[in-house]
Amino acid sequence: MKKIIFYLLLLFPFYNLQAQNCNCGDNFSFMVQHIKKNYVGYADKINQKTQKRFEYLTDSLQKVAHNTGSNKCIAVCREWLGFFKDGHMNISFNESSPKDEIRDFFSKEEKTIWNEEKLKSHLAMHKGQTDSIEGIWTNVSNTTKLGIVRDSLNHNEFIGFMIKYNTAMWAVQQVKFRAKKTKGIYTFTSFLARDHSPYPARVSLNKDTMDLKEIGKFYKNDLPKNTSYSSLNPKFKKLDDKTALITIPSFYLDYKNETDSLMIKNASILENTEHFIIDLRNNRGGAVGAFEKILPYLYTNPIFSEKGQILATDDNIKDGYEKPLPDLPEDLQEYFKKIISKLKAHRGELYLAYPADTIKYDKIFKKPSRVSVLMNDGSASASELFILQAKQSKKVKLFGTNSSGSVNYVESVTTQMPCNFFNLIYPAARLMRASNDGTDLGIKPDVEIPADTADWIDYVKKYKTKQHYLKSVAAIRIAATFTNPIDALSFLSSNPVDLIFLDIHMPEISGIDFIQTMNNKDAQVILTTAYKEFATAGFDLDVVDYLVKPIPLPRFLQAINKAQKIINTKKIQTPLNQQDDDYFMVKTEAKGKMLKINIAEIDFVEGMKNYIAFHHNGIRTLALLSMKDVEERLPKAQFVRVQKSFIVALNKITSIDGNRIILKGISAEILIGETYRKDFLDMMKQKLLL
Incomplete structure (x- = not known):
């Protein structure tokens, strides 16, 4: 297994000692030219379709930048960078600058x-008359x-100001945000981030607790x-006898040893746990x-990792890869010397x-037998690379919402801009998948968790796959399962089935479109989804x-019983000349x-090439x-296909010995084909007397 692939997704800043120039127009021009020359995704993002829009935005914001003060320049630059929709691109404020210079920079806010006393x-x-x-x-x-x-000028609006802070970027009495109250709901009309740039913060109030979502919780008075501080440290917890949970807020190297220690310490728990979240x-x-x-x-089969390219410009080499990283292990330092x-x-x-690689392990753990990965639009970069590798495992299922979409372009380089307070951050490396995946919409989960679900962990714990339920119903034999709807349509075109379980949200086409497209109109359909609003469209079909x-499970069984009644009724109503008879005629x-x-x-x-041989009543008939x-x-109900060339009568099977089927009165043994093995053995297990 290759030990080092995209090992560092964030390379540390390299600061040039150069003359200070904080004119926003000049810094904006520097950023535009630097990105055009050094951003690895520029050629992918700026093409014939986007060129005019990009040029218009660039020209417009360049004019804005010329008339913008240095303390508001970051917001203008970020608006331009937003065109690329790349989570690894940013303008950050250099907090390592002298504190008195930082205070002076933001003094006009x-x-x-x-103040606090007032x-x-x-x-x-x-007292008793103020808003909550x-x-x-x-x-x-x-x-x-x-x-x-x-x-004081608007009864339903509020001002938030600084009293205490842990940065030189803020001063007492500076306005942090403005909020309004509408029908008991608070929303921000403006909110400033740590560097005084606009930030789309959200707020909810519950008595003496104010939740600012991504920013954290604030408490009134004491x-x-x-109360524990929510840190980036990983945490492991055994939820019950069958479920273990690891929460990993960050994949930064600072927390790697702690994550490794948790996995080693809890190895015995994991190897005896069915479900790992x-x-x-x-x-x-x-x-x-x-x-x-x-x-x-997670491992069940070899894991493929994609090729990666680096845009080898002088700036990228100097500001990214040549920067000394003394805290790295010696083997990694040697590795980066070779890369440079x-x-x-x-x-x-x-x-x-980074050539394509395949990760292989000598051992496949029986447990955990089921692995669930929780993800959302805040899951980015290295966590998305983990998700791409994890989803290749047969025991992994992804839950949540689309990830950030920051995985195609990686290995961020930090360059100091003409103003020493500003750092320009952008990726220098790209995965080959970027050539076929320019949308950057993120990785789609296997199971979307509804927006109104409060406890995602509980949702995943209680989630059962349709296959899990179906195996518990003796009257049902699973003909096939698919994750790709196009493959399913192809199967249905030549394989009649009685019942189809169908998700609404699928790649390429929706479940509604699937029903309208499929040829097998006699099959009954049960729709499954995380969203109630599609029910009407489903019943219309x-x-x-x-x-x-x-x-x-009770609701699942209710749907199964309903489907069985419909299927049985249709069979009874089928004209006699269309029903299965007890014989048929064949041309010899x-x-x-x-x-x-x-x-x-x-x-x-x-099956015998162009013929079929019926073995019946001691004779063989070719047709x-x-x-x-x-x-x-x-x-x-009477016959089952056990391999590409054999269909056997269930009532003639006398025994099964490993991979062999022995039939009554027949000397020949029939081998079970790999493709049909699982379904056949599952059918036999339903008849197994324990």
Whole structure:
């Protein structure tokens, strides 16, 4: 197994000592030219379709930048970078600058007349008359304190200002946000991030707790006891006898040793646990090497990792790959020295630095037998690379919402701009998948979790696959399962079935389109989805039932019973001349001759190139038919196909010995084909007396 592939997805900043120039127009021009020359995704993103839009945006924002103060320049630059829709591109503020210079840089930001003492006096004077959001709020780590007071000019609007902070970028009384209240709901009309740029923050209020979502929780007056600070440290927990959970907020190398230690410490638990949940929600990435101890527990088959290229420009080599990283292990430092040498030998090229690789392990763990990965739009970069590898396993299922879409372009380089306060960040490497996946919409989960689901962990714990339920119903034999609807349509065109379980959300076409497209109109359909709103469309297509995930077993069985009644009723109503009879006639190899075959006398059917051989009543009859023709004609309750060239009568099977079927009164043994083995043995197990 290759040990190092895209090991560092974030390369640390390299600061040039150069003359200070914080003119926004000049910094904007520098950014545009630098990205055009050095951003590895530029040629993918700027093409014939996007060129005019891109040029218009660039020209427009360049004019805006010339009239923008340096303290507001980051927002203008970020608007331009947003065109690329790349999560690895950003303008960051250099907080390593001298604190007095940082304070001076942000000294002109808006201030309010309110301060802590004045707010306390106001609250005491109007006790019982103020709004519930008014007051002094402290974050869980006690590093930031905000004051919130009603705007004197608008009764339903509020001003949030700084009282305490842990950065030189903010000063007492500076306005952090403005909010309004509509029908009891609070929303921000403006909110400034740590670097004073606009930020789309969200808020919800529950008594003395104010939840700012991604930013964290704030508490009015005193912090509650036993409140733990939500850190990026990984956590492992055994939820019950069958389920273990690991939460990994970050794949940064800072937390790799801790993640590795948790996996080693809890190895015995994992090897005796049926269900392993990996929570990667809001994991913004880090390094691929950070999850190397997790992969063995997911592994069922070789894992493919894609090729990767680096745009070998002088700037990328200098600002990204030549930057000393003394904290890296010695083997990695040697590895990067070799990479740098190769990049210099291929200056100006899109160099294939990372060949395609296949990860293989010697052992496949029986447990955990089921692995669920939780993901959302905050799962980015290295966490998406983990998801791409994990989804190749047969025991892994992805739950949640689409990931960030930040996986195609990686290995971020940090370059100092003309203004020493600004750092330009962009990727220098790309995966080959970027050539075929330019949408950057993120990785789609196997199971979408509804937006109104409060507890995702509980949802995944209770989730049962349709196959799990179907195997518990003796009357049902699974003909086939598909993740690709096009493959399913192809199968149905030549394989009649009685019942289809169908998801609404599928790749390429929806479940509704699938029903309208399929040829097998006699099959009954049960729709499954995470969204209730599609029920009407489903019933308009005359489906049997509509199941909303997670599906409780009683509700599943109710739908099965409903489908069985419809299927049985249709069979009873089928005209006699269309029903399966107890015999049929076949043309033999003798010209003009037909022979009667009694179905009850058939031992097995053998495919022989252009002919079919019926073995019945001690004789063999050849007929010019295909296996498909015979399989469709024989009663499914009495016959089963066990390999490409054999169909056997169930009532003639006397024993099964490993991979061999022994038939009554027949000396020949029939081998079970690999393609049909699982379905055949599952059918036999339903008859197994324990």
